[in-house]
Amino acid sequence: MTQTTPVNDHPEPIQLSAFIDGELSPSELQAIQRHLTECHPCALQVLSAAQLKAVTARASQRFLPPPEVLKRLASQLVPQETTKPARAWSFGHWAWSAIAAVLAIAVSSIVWWQMRQANNLTAELLDQHLAVLSSGASPEIISTDRHTVKPWFQGKLPFSFNLPETLPPDTTLRGGDLTFLRGQPAALLLFTIHRHEVSVILTQRSGNPAITGMPVNSSGFSIKEASTRNLRIFAVSDIDPTELGSLAAALQAVQSTQ
Amino acid sequence: MPRRTNSSEFEQLALPLLSSLSSHAFWLSRNDTEAEDLVQETLSKALRAFDSFQAGTNFKAWIFRILRNTFLTSRTAIANARTVFLEDDPGLSDITDAGPNPEEHILRLENQAAVNDALDRLHPQLREILLLCDVEELKYKDIAIVLDVPIGTVMSRIFRARRGLHQELQQHFGESL
Ligand SMILES: [Zn+2]
Numbered sequence: 001m002t003q004t005t006p007v008n009d010h011p012e013p014i015q016l017s018a019f020i021d022g023e024l025s026p027s028e029l030q031a032i033q034r035h036l037t038e039c040h041p042c043a044l045q046v047l048s049a050a051q052l053k054a055v056t057a058r059a060s061q062r063f064l065p066p067p068e069v070l071k072r073l074a075s076q077l078v079p080q081e082t083t084k085p086a087r088a089w090s091f092g093h094w095a096w097s098a099i100a101a102v103l104a105i106a107v108s109s110i111v112w113w114q115m116r117q118a119n120n121l122t123a124e125l126l127d128q129h130l131a132v133l134s135s136g137a138s139p140e141i142i143s144t145d146r147h148t149v150k151p152w153f154q155g156k157l158p159f160s161f162n163l164p165e166t167l168p169p170d171t172t173l174r175g176g177d178l179t180f181l182r183g184q185p186a187a188l189l190l191f192t193i194h195r196h197e198v199s200v201i202l203t204q205r206s207g208n209p210a211i212t213g214m215p216v217n218s219s220g221f222s223i224k225e226a227s228t229r230n231l232r233i234f235a236v237s238d239i240d241p242t243e244l245g246s247l248a249a250a251l252q253a254v255q256s257t258q
Numbered sequence: 259m260p261r262r263t264n265s266s267e268f269e270q271l272a273l274p275l276l277s278s279l280s281s282h283a284f285w286l287s288r289n290d291t292e293a294e295d296l297v298q299e300t301l302s303k304a305l306r307a308f309d310s311f312q313a314g315t316n317f318k319a320w321i322f323r324i325l326r327n328t329f330l331t332s333r334t335a336i337a338n339a340r341t342v343f344l345e346d347d348p349g350l351s352d353i354t355d356a357g358p359n360p361e362e363h364i365l366r367l368e369n370q371a372a373v374n375d376a377l378d379r380l381h382p383q384l385r386e387i388l389l390l391c392d393v394e395e396l397k398y399k400d401i402a403i404v405l406d407v408p409i410g411t412v413m414s415r416i417f418r419a420r421r422g423l424h425q426e427l428q429q430h431f432g433e434s435l
Contacts, residue, residue: 060393065280
């Protein structure tokens with residue numbers, strides 16, 4: 001770890017490993033950087049090792065805990081004098097930012113991986129919607145008034161969003177809740193369109209891959225996606241996909257000021 | 259019962275790590291239910307021991323160490339080769355002396371499934387350290403705290419883990435590399 005690396009001498013592979021981890025001393029670092037500019041085989045090794053490191057980091061995405069597990073664990077942290085479980089989510093903006101920062105693991109743009117992610121994301125979105133449909137519990141904030149729902153999320157999420165003044169025909173806001181999508185904090189908005197339940201999930205764009213190729217229809221449900229500069233918006237329901245698209249578009253349109 | 263100020267400080271430090279702790283617990287135990295139990299137990303132990311945490315030191319390393327010790331004393335770990343996590347020198351010692359290899363090709367790392375399989379086949383102790391380094395992005399000195407080994411061991415074990423992973427992948431892709 002302390003040896004220096006003459007220009008004509010290849011560094012030890014173990015040093016290259018420490019190099020990609022940023023664990024070398026300044027003098028070791030300088031020597032290796034100098035060597036790498038002149039030695040193609042070593043540069044290739046470093047590239048290979050760095051790729052392996054990146055791909056190892058991505059492998060962890062397989063085991064992101066489901067949102068309900070995170071909720072249960074978070075509720076365990078709440079001081080016992082707080083009785084209402086929902087209060088677990090009243091922690092401040094800093095906490096969400098920290099969670100987002102930790103979870104925003106470098107996301108690759110490799111196409112096939114996106115496809116795989118897209119399929120996982122579809123499954124997670126459907127799970128979230130089915131949970132809404134099946135749970136007898138009402139959402140944390142119940143209101144048809146956007147002036148009540150929007151402020152409720154403030155300080156609870158590391159991002160903000162707007163709600164449209166006018167919704168598409170026969171579309172009603174029912175309420176909202178906090179949730180996780182792909183391990184990141186998200187807003188869950190509940191709507192009805194012609195009495196069909198619609199879940200809309202808004203999440204920060206960073207850290208969430210584009211989901212080109214996501215099936216539009218899955219198990220009788222449709223998913224519509226819209227993006228703004230900062231947000232991703234997903235709408236899930238069993239209604240006509242065109243109407244679902246209108247709601248997603250209406251939400252997208254009012255985010256322009258972000 | 260810890261003081262209120264302590265528990266809210268603990269909450270602030272632990273909340274952002276829930277996802278990391280859970281996924282690392284899963285890698286260790288390979289079981290959803292057990293992973294959640296492990297994290298719950300870790301949180302409650304960590305809260306009780308929070309007085310012993312020194313402000314200014316790395317909380318993540320401190321709580322990951324508690325997670326690891328909790329895992330090592332769990333039924334599953336004891337039943338299944340707990341010792342593989344405690345060996346001084348996990349297998350693959352033969353790979354340390356390999357010099358630079360100019361013939362080395364870039365692996366087809368776009369194949370994430372193959373990498374996942376290779377990670378699964380890796381010695382548990384090597385996989386563990388690689389996850390702490392590459393996924394949890396802990397520095398060598400903090401990994402040394404989690405695993406309770408010298409920093410030199412961390413450096414050589416990470417190197418061996420990568421070499422092992424690389425060899426697993428080479429076997430997977432065979433001569434086409
Ligand atoms: Zn060289």
